[in-house]
Amino acid sequence: MKANVAIAIPTYGGIASNFYDFTIALISALQFKDIGFEFFTYHGDSLITRARNQLITRFYNEAEEKGLTHFLFLDSDIATDPNNIIKLVEWTLKYDIDVIGGAVPLKGFKDDLFQECQTFRLTYNDEQILSDNRMMKVDFLTTGLLLLTKKAVFDLIEDAKKKDHWYHSEYKDKKVVYDIFQTGWKESKITDKELGEVEFRHYLSEDWFLCNWLRDLGFDIIVDLDIKVWHRGIHDYRFCDEDEYNKISYCKQLVASKDRLWQVEDADDELINYIKYANKIEGFMSANECATLHNLAFELEEGLEIVEIGSYQGRSTSALGLGCKYGNKNKITAIDLWGLDIDRHEPEYKDSKYYDSFKQNMSKLGLEDLVTSIEGESTLVAKEWDKKRKIGILLIDAGHRYEDVKADFEAWYPYVVKGGKVIFHDYYGKFLGLVKFVSSQEGKTIECVDLIDTLYISKKL
Numbered sequence: 001m002k003a004n005v006a007i008a009i010p011t012y013g014g015i016a017s018n019f020y021d022f023t024i025a026l027i028s029a030l031q032f033k034d035i036g037f038e039f040f041t042y043h044g045d046s047l048i049t050r051a052r053n054q055l056i057t058r059f060y061n062e063a064e065e066k067g068l069t070h071f072l073f074l075d076s077d078i079a080t081d082p083n084n085i086i087k088l089v090e091w092t093l094k095y096d097i098d099v100i101g102g103a104v105p106l107k108g109f110k111d112d113l114f115q116e117c118q119t120f121r122l123t124y125n126d127e128q129i130l131s132d133n134r135m136m137k138v139d140f141l142t143t144g145l146l147l148l149t150k151k152a153v154f155d156l157i158e159d160a161k162k163k164d165h166w167y168h169s170e171y172k173d174k175k176v177v178y179d180i181f182q183t184g185w186k187e188s189k190i191t192d193k194e195l196g197e198v199e200f201r202h203y204l205s206e207d208w209f210l211c212n213w214l215r216d217l218g219f220d221i222i223v224d225l226d227i228k229v230w231h232r233g234i235h236d237y238r239f240c241d242e243d244e245y246n247k248i249s250y251c252k253q254l255v256a257s258k259d260r261l262w263q264v265e266d267a268d269d270e271l272i273n274y275i276k277y278a279n280k281i282e283g284f285m286s287a288n289e290c291a292t293l294h295n296l297a298f299e300l301e302e303g304l305e306i307v308e309i310g311s312y313q314g315r316s317t318s319a320l321g322l323g324c325k326y327g328n329k330n331k332i333t334a335i336d337l338w339g340l341d342i343d344r345h346e347p348e349y350k351d352s353k354y355y356d357s358f359k360q361n362m363s364k365l366g367l368e369d370l371v372t373s374i375e376g377e378s379t380l381v382a383k384e385w386d387k388k389r390k391i392g393i394l395l396i397d398a399g400h401r402y403e404d405v406k407a408d409f410e411a412w413y414p415y416v417v418k419g420g421k422v423i424f425h426d427y428y429g430k431f432l433g434l435v436k437f438v439s440s441q442e443g444k445t446i447e448c449v450d451l452i453d454t455l456y457i458s459k460k461l
């Protein structure tokens with residue numbers, strides 16, 4: 001009889017059981033695919049940076065002799081479908097990628113001030129990568145689940161040697177350890193509601209330093225958005241559903257929930273009541289995004305106009321409209337297909353009841369005088385636009401495919417004044433076409449000035 005043993009391991013708490021369940025599943029998957037592997041563990045060091053240095057140095061010392069080809073950082077509180085690990089290995093071979101990982105949900109939610117350092121900054125992708133699956137180039141990924149090729153590790157360590165980044169191990173052997181994982185602070189400018197633009201120092205983890213170093217060496221950092229990752233701690237951190245999960249902006253979307261009332265500076269009781277009403281309008285803008293649109297509209301120079309493409313029931317229009325009402329009374333043109341029956345119109349939005357709701361909302365907010373609505377196709381409306389009417393803010397939030405965004409942008413961009421704001425909504429991993437188009441314009445026609453949740457704010461060059 002062939003023995004077949006059920007091994008029962010009582011574990012208490014998520015991290016221990018996570019480690020068992022996941023590593024055992026991973027071993028089976030790797031064996032099934034006939035991929036060689038070896039576990040490197042390192043215990044007894046409470047400092048994660050020092051432990052990571054030990055592990056990467058060990059890989060460097062043993063890779064040649066053992067024929068190791070890849071180095072996977074897999075923290076013990078991380079889990080994913082084991083096939084995803086195989087997929088990452090395969091992508092490196094297929095696409096000649098040296099650094100790739102999954103988007104790991106952060107443990108907990110941070111205050112707005114930290115947005116910059118906890119967010120992936122999306123950059124332009126390669127056509128070849130995009131056509132096959134949902135991978136994209138980012139500036140930063142966490143080391144919780146990160147695969148490096150031998151080349152990436154060796155280049156890092158050779159560079160560390162050149163820079164004299166090494167120390168002696170604490171152990172008796174006093175072996176050389178390369179100092180790859182560093183931490184520190186970085187200064188940048190942020191806009192604080194009370195203080196305005198201030199210099200702010202972020203404390204950055206070893207992941208940031210590693211990715212920065214790799215990019216300096218010419219490596220692309222790639223994230224595969226199809227990989228779901230669980231991060232276990234006192235709570236099981238994961239992106240709530242497919243949509244949330246796909247949001248590359250980490251937990252920002254979860255924090256900036258639509259239910260939270262958006263706040264603006266110096267709001268009197270009247271404005272607060274209007275905002276309370278506007279906040280209940282069905283739509284897709286988060287609280288942060290509404291507040292941002294409101295502030296931009298409030299500050300807009302007199303005489304310049306606002307054009308919004310894709311108004312739906314008026315959630316974003318109300319944020320812009322209230323800004324103008326309490327600001328320089330700039331005019332807004334809100335364009336949407338609403339009840340029109342044309343091919344390009346997505347069924348979920350095709351209903352004249354949304355136009356009725358839009359008009360009712362504008363009326364309730366006392367915005368009829370400032371907001372003109374046009375039920376029409378954006379690019380056709382643009383053809384009729386009077387060139388003398390100068391646009392200071394253009395908000396593009398209609399069709400989200402590459403060709404839709406391109407068409408809307410090309411139709412309206414010429415009417416925007418130099419330095420005027422061109423804003424795109426939903427700049428995140430789910431809408432790769434949109435991200436790709438926007439990235440293709442960076443430095444050519446527009447320059448990014450801010451990224452609030454998924455609102456990409458640029459100015460016309």
Ligand SMILES: C[S@@+](CC[C@H](N)C(=O)[O-])C[C@H]1O[C@@H](n2cnc3c(N)ncnc32)[C@H](O)[C@@H]1O
Pocket residue numbers: 282283284285309310311312313314315316317335336337338344345346349350376377378379397398399
């Ligand atoms: C995501 S919704 C807009 C959400 C809105 N900005 C908000 O804050 O809730 C997209 C809208 O764009 C409209 N739309 C799509 N393609 C369009 C086009 N070519 N011209 C005008 N409107 C369009 C749809 O009818 C839909 O109402």
